[in-house]
Amino acid sequence: MIKASKWLVFGLGTTILVMLMVAGLTLFLVVEDKPWVQEDLAGQLEHADEVQPLLQQLTGLLKRSRYQQFVQLSRPQLQSLAGLAQRAAPKLQGQIGLSNELGWMVWSYHLPGNPFGEYLNVSAELLPSEGVKLGTLKIGGISLPGERAQAALLWLLDWKLGETLASDFVQRIQQVHLSEDRMLVRVAPFDDLVAKLKALPKSNLSEADELRRQRVQYYLAELQQMPMPKSDISLGILLGHVFDKARQRTQSGAVASVENEAAIMALAIFAGSHRFSHFIGDLSGESGKIQTISTHTTLAQRRDLSLHFLYSAAIKLLSEQGISIAIGEFKELMDRAKKGSGFSFVDLAADMTGIRFAELATHPATAENFQQMMAGLGNEALFFPSVDGLPEGFDKQAFKQRYQQVDSQAYKAELEEIQKRIDQLALYQG
Incomplete structure (x- = not known):
């Protein structure tokens, strides 16, 4: 019995040690000494007045969810939203860009003092395609194929909702078209998903x-x-x-x-x-x-x-x-x-x-x-x-x-x- 207890303690200790080593290695690969982006915040907020039409579009998107729709986002609108995020979180620096080949965003977050590094850097790519197709996702020194990153994110959202609503909605996005100055998204009717979302039981309060x-x-x-x-x-x-x-x-x-x-x-x-x-x-x-x-x-x-x-x-x-x-x-x-x-x-x-x-x-x-x-x-x-x-x-x-x-x-x-x-x-x- 004593011997078995010793092996149990040894096994638990070894497991904890391995987990700490994996966590440390992950932080070593993810956290870096320099930011990937340093953006002109005032310049991004210069086009904040152009966001109102985008908000009107998004409001109309829900009202007309029974029909096929198009959502258009301009480069200034995207940059202004990035500026808002940085204004709210001063330690965050971000940049969003568009081209004919891809849409991309890069974020750098200045971390509190730690032995691993000063910045957490993240970049993601969106490719023009039928449906939604992500390019490479990078978190510091770790690169993830877009397909796997997208699947993991949708799984997490579906798990949180208790339904496949996130996956189902992404499937309703029929086309993503990109150019130098705007992104155009074609969305199939999704009123049935709105009904499912409203029907979700409310979480019990603590x-x-x-x-x-x-x-x-x-x-x-x-x-x-x-x-x-x-x-x-x-x-x-x-x-x-x-x-x-x-x-x-x-x-x-x-x-x-x-x-x-x-x-x-x-x-x-x-x-x-x-x-x-x-x-x-x-x-x-x-x-x-x-x-x-x-x-x-x-x-x-x-x-x-x-x-x-x-x-x-x-x-x-x-x-x-x-x-x-x-x-x-x-x-x-x-x-x-x-x-x-x-x-x-x-x-x-x-x-x-x-x-x-x-x-x-x-x-x-x-x-x-x-x-x-x-x-x-x-x-x-x-x-x-x-x-x-x-x-x-x-x-x-x-x-x-x-x-x-x-x-x-x-x-x-x-x-x-x-x-x-x-x-x-x-x-x-x-």
Whole structure:
């Protein structure tokens, strides 16, 4: 028995050692000392205003899923999307290109300090073909044939979904045509796949997620019971109401940071967009649907600023701060198009304030004091800075004349002014 135990321990030890050696060898082959790409981020974001037609195409793709369709992506659109990814993740560098022979993308990620190397480099190729055909996939020093990489990726997605939906959808892509300036994709009808996707059972919430859902539902119910005027109402009044409820629950033993998070998410659903509820769980209650605000909320007497604030705060809670800022900035760059409202530093101020608000409201060190300051108060000046004098309404030409590009000194000066105004508010100094 003792001898058998020794062999068992020896076998386990040898297996672990081999696994560590394989992992180390893999990291040695994958991680490298130099990046494969260093891209001009500002140049990529220059064409952000051209992404709006792409978003409209993708929206229409689902609406017309019963019919054969064509999706067209231009080189500037692809490069702008790469720029958005890099804006959201500053350690990421990426490049996307097109030619008649192939489409390609290269990404380099600057890793935290480690003994293997500084960068994880990845490149992938898309070939023109009937259907979808990947070229070589490279991860550092490892090269994988496109056919095997594609099969592995589809298997992983199908396994995650519990259905062959990913594989089935790829089969509906009938043709990929490439040129120097655009990619054209022909897609067969896929309405049956959309129906299957909607019919997938919802994942059961973990205990922690269920408790979060219950907290959000509590604050949503409190908001739904508030008497609302027929005219617009300041967002500050609603924030004061939910933070007063959060303070009461904290005084009864709840955790301030998690109560504040639930209060903000409930308000984003109630006065922002009910679609945020998809990230929380079923909040429909007995009525079968979520009751949202019957009027509009405002900040600085503007409806759009209230939405910018709420959306950015909610995205901050659902993601990382860099992603929230990047989405807000990218939206403003898109608005420089002829039919857009123009680039607005006023909107960016609302985005940046919403992020800062959510960050401090949910930080354990500041959450309780945040409640005390916000509870029951409707004064916007407590949490929202003055936007007087901040420039807005720039079309693409006017933006370029005044700021040249994103991250120019003039552009950074405007962001610094916004940050200064936010920092001056007492709420954000604790």
